[in-house]
Amino acid sequence: MDKIDISTILASAIHESKNHLGTILYQLESLKRLNLDQEGQKSLRKVEEGMKQLNDEWVEYLYLYRLASDGYEVLYDCHALEEFLDDQVFALTPSATAKNLLLEFNADQSLTAVFDERLMTSVVSTGVYNALRFAKTTIQISAYLENDYLVIAIEDDGKGFAQTAEEEDELLFQTNTGLGLYFADLSAQAHSVEDRKGFISKASSEALGGAKLAIYLPQ
Amino acid sequence: MSKPNFSDKTALLIEDMAEARIMQKKMLNDFGFKSIEIAMKAESAIELLRSRSYDVILSDYNLGNGKDGQQLLEEVRHSHLIPNTSTYLMVTAETSTEMVMGAIEYAPDGYITKPFSQAMLERRLLKLLENKELLLKVNKALDKSDYETAINEAKIVSEKHPALISRCNRIVGDSLISLERYKEALTVFRTCRKESRMPWAAFGEAKCHYFIGNIDKAESKFRQLTLDNKFFVSAYDWLAKTLVKKGEHEEAQAILVDAVGRSPKNLMRQIELGKLSLEVRDNLMAEMSFRRAVFLAKHSCFNDAEVYIQHMASIVALAREGDIPSRQIDNFQTTLNKVHQNFFKSPEVRTEAYLLEMELYSALGDNKTMNQIEEVWNHEIEAGQASAPSATAQKRVDHLKSLKS
Numbered sequence: 001m002d003k004i005d006i007s008t009i010l011a012s013a014i015h016e017s018k019n020h021l022g023t024i025l026y027q028l029e030s031l032k033r034l035n036l037d038q039e040g041q042k043s044l045r046k047v048e049e050g051m052k053q054l055n056d057e058w059v060e061y062l063y064l065y066r067l068a069s070d071g072y073e074v075l076y077d078c079h080a081l082e083e084f085l086d087d088q089v090f091a092l093t094p095s096a097t098a099k100n101l102l103l104e105f106n107a108d109q110s111l112t113a114v115f116d117e118r119l120m121t122s123v124v125s126t127g128v129y130n131a132l133r134f135a136k137t138t139i140q141i142s143a144y145l146e147n148d149y150l151v152i153a154i155e156d157d158g159k160g161f162a163q164t165a166e167e168e169d170e171l172l173f174q175t176n177t178g179l180g181l182y183f184a185d186l187s188a189q190a191h192s193v194e195d196r197k198g199f200i201s202k203a204s205s206e207a208l209g210g211a212k213l214a215i216y217l218p219q
Numbered sequence: 220m221s222k223p224n225f226s227d228k229t230a231l232l233i234e235d236m237a238e239a240r241i242m243q244k245k246m247l248n249d250f251g252f253k254s255i256e257i258a259m260k261a262e263s264a265i266e267l268l269r270s271r272s273y274d275v276i277l278s279d280y281n282l283g284n285g286k287d288g289q290q291l292l293e294e295v296r297h298s299h300l301i302p303n304t305s306t307y308l309m310v311t312a313e314t315s316t317e318m319v320m321g322a323i324e325y326a327p328d329g330y331i332t333k334p335f336s337q338a339m340l341e342r343r344l345l346k347l348l349e350n351k352e353l354l355l356k357v358n359k360a361l362d363k364s365d366y367e368t369a370i371n372e373a374k375i376v377s378e379k380h381p382a383l384i385s386r387c388n389r390i391v392g393d394s395l396i397s398l399e400r401y402k403e404a405l406t407v408f409r410t411c412r413k414e415s416r417m418p419w420a421a422f423g424e425a426k427c428h429y430f431i432g433n434i435d436k437a438e439s440k441f442r443q444l445t446l447d448n449k450f451f452v453s454a455y456d457w458l459a460k461t462l463v464k465k466g467e468h469e470e471a472q473a474i475l476v477d478a479v480g481r482s483p484k485n486l487m488r489q490i491e492l493g494k495l496s497l498e499v500r501d502n503l504m505a506e507m508s509f510r511r512a513v514f515l516a517k518h519s520c521f522n523d524a525e526v527y528i529q530h531m532a533s534i535v536a537l538a539r540e541g542d543i544p545s546r547q548i549d550n551f552q553t554t555l556n557k558v559h560q561n562f563f564k565s566p567e568v569r570t571e572a573y574l575l576e577m578e579l580y581s582a583l584g585d586n587k588t589m590n591q592i593e594e595v596w597n598h599e600i601e602a603g604q605a606s607a608p609s610a611t612a613q614k615r616v617d618h619l620k621s622l623k624s
Contacts, residue, residue, distance in 0.1 A: 019312070022334040026242045029337060033245075055334065059313055073448045075321070078415045080382040083346075090342060110381060114415050118316055118332070193416070 011065040018058040025051055049098050056125045060183055063122055067186040074116045074190050081107040081143040081150075084117065088124045088141060095128070101135050103128065106142040113143075113150040115191060115217050120152065123187045126180045127154035127213050134158030138208055145219070149198075153214040155205035184215055193218040223348035225250045231267060233258045233278035233288065234310070239333075243277065243310075246337045250344070261286035262518035268300045275344065276301065278327075279310045280319060285518065289318055290484055293325040297487075298520040303358035306347050310335075321450025323422045353380055357390060366394035385415065392423045401430045418444065418451060425454075429461055437461045452482045456491065468499045476504070486515040493529055502540060505533040506547070513554055524562040530554045531575045538582035551579060566606035569599060574612055581619045589619070 028048055036044060066072040085105035096103035124141060131139045135156035143152050181200070188198030196218040205212040230252045234240040240257065247255050256273070258264035261282050280288040288309050295301045309319050309327040319330055329347045331340060351358070353376055360369035370391050377387035388411050395404035408423035425440035438461045444454035455478035462471035475492040482488070493508035509530035516522045534551045537543050555572060562568040573596035580589040593616075599605040608616060 022312075023238060025334040026238055029242050029245075032337075062313055073321070073450055075448070076416050076418070078385045078417060083382065087342075091339065112381070112385075114417070118313070 007065060007069065011062060014058050014061050014065075018055060018062070021051060021055050021058070025055065045094070046098065049095050053095060053129060056122070056129070060122050060126050060180070063119060064179070064183045064186065067183075067190060072119075072190060074119070076114050076191075077117060078112055078114050079117060081111040081113060081152075082109050084120075085124075085141050085143060085152075088121065088128070092125060092128050095132060096139060099132055101132065102138045104138070104140050106140060108144070111143060111145065113145070113217070113219055115150060116187075119187045119190065120215070120217075123184050123215060124152065124154065126183055127215075130154075130180050130213075131156040131158070131211070134211065136210075140208060146216070148196075148219050149216040150219055151214050151216055153212055155208045155212045156210040157205070157208040158210040160204045160209070160211045161202045181213075184213065188215050188217060191217045223345060223352060225252050225344075227253055228274040228348075229253055230255045230275040230277065231258065231264065231273040232256070233261070233264045233276070233282065233291070235259050235279065235281070235283040239279070239310075243340075246340055247277070249337065250341060261288070261291040264291060265295065265300070265518070265520060268295055272302055272305060274305060275348070276305060276307045277310065278307065281312070286484060287318075289322055289325075289327075292327055293322070293485075294520050296325045299362075300520060303361045304351065304355065306344075306351050308343065308347060318450060321448060321452065323419050323444075323451055324453040326419075350383065350386075353383060354386070357387070361390070361394070364397070366397045369394045385411070385417065389419055389423070392420075396423070396426060396430070399430070401427045405431070418448065421447075422451075422454065422457075425457065429457065429464070434461060434465055438465070449481065452478050452485070452488075455481075456488060459491070459495070463495070468495060472496055472499050472501065472504070479508070483511070484515060486512055486519055486521055489515060490526060490529070493533065497529075497533060497536065500536075502533055502536040506530070506537055506550070509533050510550060510554075513557065517557075522561075524558060524565065524568045527554050527558045527562070528568070528571055528575065531558075531572070531579070535575055535578045535582060538579055548579075548583075551576075566604060569605040570596070570608060570612065573599075573605065574608070574615060577619055578615065581622060 025048070028044070028051070031044060063072065085107050089103055089105045093103050128139060128141070131154055135158050137157055139154065139156045141152070141154050143150065145151070181202070185200050188200050191198040198215065198217045200216065201214045203212045203214065204210070230247050232240065232243055232247060232255060234243060234257075240259070244255060244257065252275075256267060258267055262285055264278070278288040278291060282288055282291070286294070292307055292309070301307065306329075307327045309330040310333055311319055311330050312333050316330065316332065319327060328351070329343060331343050335343075354373075356372040357369050357376060360366070360372055373387040373390045373394075377384045388407060392404050392407040392411070395401070395407065405424060405427035408420045408427060411417060411420035412424055421440060421444055425437050425444065428434075428437035428440060438458065441454050441458035441461055444451050445458060455474055459471040459474045459478070462468070462474065472492070472495045475488065475495060479485075479488055479492055489508045489512040493505045493512060496502070496505035496508060509526065512526045513530050516526045531551055531554055534543070534547050537547060555576065558568065558572050563572075573592055576592050577589045577596075580586070580592065596605060600607055
């Protein structure tokens, strides 16, 4: 047998596991229909949230694989940002609520822009899942135009990106691998208009005082 | 605006996996649909859609061995089996989303990625139905092919609802093409492309150039689309059409071979490739394409005798080139049998089938069999079951006879 690229093998393995997870999530829907007591409902919600997050992570890894191996075709479409962010907040609110955090969005009603919706859906969820680990009370997603770039920003009121070296060491031993940021960066770069490419910036949030991850997409 | 209500709406659910089907049925039940019908594959969905229409069609992209959800959509939209007022929501996995999104010609109204919760599905459906409601007058006009009204209504909607501007512009552009007002359509598409880089706008622009006769421009635009995204397979079809118009048949055929490789289950594309291959005398490729087309036609809206006849004609062409393997004769017989079963009520089809059979045996040098076939044929002409040969058919018969002597 020919030797296959290990990253391709891993990607297919993730893909199969993700499909399996999808089937279990369907079965969970029927559990939700049972008359569970409060305690039962609470555990069920936790399990569902955990599985949904796992699913979203695997989706992220699959896109990451394809972006990194040049196998991703960007599909531009025009989207109303208010609607797009409303969708993201709707999908991610249960995760925020489970951690007693407030998740809100902010975009001008008339703002429309061109980008790849499914890629940005995955980037926003990655950013929000990350913020969930650091935020104290609030996470905010916003969208606005800046010099011909659409900016989608995820901000929180945690301690922010500016960490001391010691803290970074500590982070190394946590689960953070920086994969999420790498993914966001590749996704932004995949968007281009003529010779302008997308990019990301890490900053501190003026509005909330914590971290701000901003994704710049050329328009 | 009142929220759409599901209780006066009908739904068709198309899903091959039992687990997902049961769950989605339950969800639709909870939303309170008036009726929910179920198809387990594309072919049975077509049967249902022939007899009635549904307000909402929820179809999985992946439908097992037969047609996929996108092919089903293309077929039923192309043959007007579902009205524009119906909402088509495609259920996709990440891996299939791009196949659906790449369909620049026939896109579903929306898509939802698996796995989804009941709340997510409800939200998607409500939003789509709300948009359908806003576009109701536009879609009704489109269903009546009243493009003037569609254009006017679309302009009214886009003024009131900025979120639908892009959708309305597309309808205006496509309607102008239907009205053969290509120059106006070109302006609409060009403006859209410049503002939004949307593939459908570039696609519309290229089509306008094709119709106006700016063949070189059309060619470069279609070519660019095929480079932009390998999933824009209909751009390949149009590129091939453009090359045919330029008289570059061989290159056109090569483009279609490429497109068929990307999406082998598209019937119309197989037929086009077959015809083009006959034209450039690549009879082997023609035979293969028409054989696939015969296979695909069986459960489609385009199950037409013509496809079968073309397949037999391609084998006759092969036999005339020289010796052919016996499996090609079997292929001929298999398709001929299907014509017998399905299309022999038509006297014209009968006549064409007998004539092709005679031509095949003549090419094989088997005059005895050819004569027997002619006898059966003449007998049926007398009985009124087969039609008398047309002038061109008679010429083909005369030609066969001249070879014999």
